[in-house]
Amino acid sequence: MAELQFREAIKAAIDEEMAKDEKVLIMGEEVAEYNGAYKTTEGLLDKYGYKRVIDTPISELGFAGIGVGAAMNGLRPIVEFMTFNFAVLAADQIINHASKVKYMTGGQIDCPIVFRGPNASAGQLGATHSVAYDSMYAHFPGLKVIYTSEPDDAKGLLKSAIRDDNPVLFMESEQMYGLKGEVSDEEDYIIPIGKGKIKREGEHVTLVAHGKMYHLAVQAAKELAKDGVECEIIDPRTVKPLDLPLIIESIKKTNRCVILDEAHPFGGLAAEVGFLIQREAFDYLDAPVQRVTLPDVCAPFAKNLFDLWYPSVKQVVDAVNQVTYRN
Amino acid sequence: MAKKKSGNVEFAPRGIGDEKSGAVQKGVDLPAATKSKHKDLGLSAAKLKAMYEQMYLQRRFEERAMQQYQKGKFGGFLHLYIGQEAISTGTTFALNDDDDIITAYRDHGWGLCRGISANEGMAELFGKATGCSRGKGGSMHFAKAENHFWGGYGIVGGHIPIGGGLAFANKYEQNGRISTCFFGDGAVDQGALHETFNIAQLWKLPAIFVVENNGYSMGTAARRHTVADIVDRADGYGMKSAVINGMDVFSVYEKMKEIADDVRKNSEPWFVEIRTYRYRGHSMSDPQKYRTKEELEEYQKNDPIERLKTYILENDIAKEAALEKIEEKVEQEVLDAVEFADNSDFPKDEELYEDMFVEDDPYFHT
Numbered sequence: 001m002a003e004l005q006f007r008e009a010i011k012a013a014i015d016e017e018m019a020k021d022e023k024v025l026i027m028g029e030e031v032a033e034y035n036g037a038y039k040t041t042e043g044l045l046d047k048y049g050y051k052r053v054i055d056t057p058i059s060e061l062g063f064a065g066i067g068v069g070a071a072m073n074g075l076r077p078i079v080e081f082m083t084f085n086f087a088v089l090a091a092d093q094i095i096n097h098a099s100k101v102k103y104m105t106g107g108q109i110d111c112p113i114v115f116r117g118p119n120a121s122a123g124q125l126g127a128t129h130s131v132a133y134d135s136m137y138a139h140f141p142g143l144k145v146i147y148t149s150e151p152d153d154a155k156g157l158l159k160s161a162i163r164d165d166n167p168v169l170f171m172e173s174e175q176m177y178g179l180k181g182e183v184s185d186e187e188d189y190i191i192p193i194g195k196g197k198i199k200r201e202g203e204h205v206t207l208v209a210h211g212k213m214y215h216l217a218v219q220a221a222k223e224l225a226k227d228g229v230e231c232e233i234i235d236p237r238t239v240k241p242l243d244l245p246l247i248i249e250s251i252k253k254t255n256r257c258v259i260l261d262e263a264h265p266f267g268g269l270a271a272e273v274g275f276l277i278q279r280e281a282f283d284y285l286d287a288p289v290q291r292v293t294l295p296d297v298c299a300p301f302a303k304n305l306f307d308l309w310y311p312s313v314k315q316v317v318d319a320v321n322q323v324t325y326r327n
Numbered sequence: 328m329a330k331k332k333s334g335n336v337e338f339a340p341r342g343i344g345d346e347k348s349g350a351v352q353k354g355v356d357l358p359a360a361t362k363s364k365h366k367d368l369g370l371s372a373a374k375l376k377a378m379y380e381q382m383y384l385q386r387r388f389e390e391r392a393m394q395q396y397q398k399g400k401f402g403g404f405l406h407l408y409i410g411q412e413a414i415s416t417g418t419t420f421a422l423n424d425d426d427d428i429i430t431a432y433r434d435h436g437w438g439l440c441r442g443i444s445a446n447e448g449m450a451e452l453f454g455k456a457t458g459c460s461r462g463k464g465g466s467m468h469f470a471k472a473e474n475h476f477w478g479g480y481g482i483v484g485g486h487i488p489i490g491g492g493l494a495f496a497n498k499y500e501q502n503g504r505i506s507t508c509f510f511g512d513g514a515v516d517q518g519a520l521h522e523t524f525n526i527a528q529l530w531k532l533p534a535i536f537v538v539e540n541n542g543y544s545m546g547t548a549a550r551r552h553t554v555a556d557i558v559d560r561a562d563g564y565g566m567k568s569a570v571i572n573g574m575d576v577f578s579v580y581e582k583m584k585e586i587a588d589d590v591r592k593n594s595e596p597w598f599v600e601i602r603t604y605r606y607r608g609h610s611m612s613d614p615q616k617y618r619t620k621e622e623l624e625e626y627q628k629n630d631p632i633e634r635l636k637t638y639i640l641e642n643d644i645a646k647e648a649a650l651e652k653i654e655e656k657v658e659q660e661v662l663d664a665v666e667f668a669d670n671s672d673f674p675k676d677e678e679l680y681e682d683m684f685v686e687d688d689p690y691f692h693t
Binding site: 051059065071073092093097101108141 | 427429458459460461462463464468470471472473477478480482485486487488489490491492493494495496497499500518519522523525526529530681682683684685686690691692
């Protein structure tokens with residue numbers, strides 16, 4: 001095992017896949033000469049040159065679509081967005097084209113492309129830079145969506161994403177790029193898309209948490225352990241395909257569940273997983289499933305309002321207390 | 328500062344309701360056709376007859392399709408290309424067979440040009456498993472990827488960046504292929520066009536972007552939806568450009584060949600405005616109140632198929648009887664296609680879940 005920062009794990013995945021396959025290239029704003037807005041592509045221009053590491057104008061719709069066309073015509077582009085908040089401008093290419101081209105041509109055209117970049121809030125950045133988009137994209141058939149929480153997952157899953165012959169969205173976080181973690185140094189380390197992981201075992205309650213929310217779950221679990229409540233933490237890692245069997249198996253053991261999601265409450269992952277649990281494990285539940293999400297409100301700037309807005313450890317502890325009838 | 332209180336505030340320029348003079352309004356100004364003869368263009372008699380057959384096939388295919396649609400044989404949208412056949416035909420003859428073509432939803436003519444048979448095309452319209460897109464695409468999504476026809480796309484302007492991407496891959500692979508991307512005049516107002524033009528010029532993509540300006544963005548005349556001459560958009564990007572008479576197949580062939588040679592040689596994009604006219608409505612549900620019968624008749628005098636026929640006869644390239652033989656063959660081909668489509672099976676129920684992902688056994692959320 002080697003200790004890597006999140007950004008180093010991402011860079012290693014891209015580097016290894018570019019070395020392996022000439023058809024893999026990366027394009028995006030500031031990815032080449034600037035070495036990446038968040039340094040996830042540092043050194044790649046020197047290593048692979050201007051043909052395969054390409055700076056784009058601030059033109060998300062344009063370069064995302066060029067990526068889609070290039071993928072259709074035989075290449076394997078990685079399209080980096082400086083944040084998925086900006087990718088909304090490119091949503092037509094992701095939602096209307098990349099996800100649908102194979103189906104509507106009766107299977108004639110594949111679109112092996114990775115759209116990646118940071119997702120969700122990164123602190124006091126205001127209303128337009130703070131939205132979690134993983135559940136929104138997971139809504140659309142034809143897309144795979146990954147939002148990882150730790151460097152090891154990031155490396156193994158990004159390599160899988162680049163090799164996948166379908167369009168994949170791979171989400172990161174500005175606030176996690178500096179996070180360090182042990183990363184497998186197994187040669188050609190791959191984690192299959194669609195497999196979650198039990199990251200903490202516990203018998204009293206299941207916490208489902210991915211992306212940054214995983215770290216909130218870890219803190220809450222530590223607090224709760226002091227009171228003798230043992231949380232089982234499941235990190236789905238892949239939002240879609242969702243590893244539902246892993247979640248259900250855990251619920252059958254703990255009989256209680258709190259879902260953490262960095263998105264707004266309506267129609268997000270928390271809503272979906274909540275539905276699935278009642279369908280698949282209704283008889284095993286000892287309490288209604290609870291969730292901790294953002295409120296149904298835009299991101300505020302003011303520090304005090306931001307702290308109210310962003311999910312907190314206390315909210316998770318309170319939700320656990322609710323499902324365990326401890327309050 | 329805006330003017331204060333005027334009784335007459337308007338935004339979009341008015342359309343036909345404003346015409347009082349009785350003069351025939353013109354959707355587009357057709358530039359002069361080429362004076363080149365077929366021999367100047369290196370087109371043999373056989374090629375001319377093949378062009379005629381191709382244009383005639385597109386016309387008859389769509390006339391039959393319209394009839395079948397009206398009989399209720401299939402549903403969905405049906406956007407007809409009738410009147411514009413010289414563009415698809417002239418271009419396809421000018422390009423190499425492995426050059427890429429991508430277009431918008433008015434795509435039947437393009438598909439037929441690139442090897443979708445009348446059978447496969449009609450079956451796709453009928454939503455049958457034997458269709459070119461296995462009944463999954465319908466009228467708007469004809470495709471024949473093996474022949475480098477990347478399909479018809481339904482979001483106005485949405486496929487313009489994709490056309491750039493096809494060219495990107497060709498430049499990346501240095502394979503000598505060029506990409507062509509066709510769209511209607513409505514698409515020039517989309518941001519996707521401008522973002523793609525900027526990147527295509529900056530990155531020197533071997534692409535030809537072509538607006539088939541048929542004068543109307545659905546029911547809105549070009550002068551009511553866009554400013555200046557459409558082709559002038561190229562100037563802002565320092566892009567090479569041309570205007571072509573799209574009612575004349577020789578003009579399209581000559582200029583597109585010249586442009587394709589330039590793109591292949593220099594790897595720089597072009598923006599081409601081909602002026603044409605669509606005889607039918609935007610789709611089958613269009614009452615066409617935005618234009619007059621006189622205007623339509625004016626353009627029909629320039630019919631591209633009649634024009635080629637006249638040329639062939641006047642220059643003694645083929646006798647009337649020979650052309651009639653071609654016409655009869657095509658009539659039969661299209662009638663057979665209707666029968667083929669009618670008799671073909673719909674896709675099986677399990678095909679609902681096929682073609683979403685590349686895996687044989689993919690995950691579907693339930």
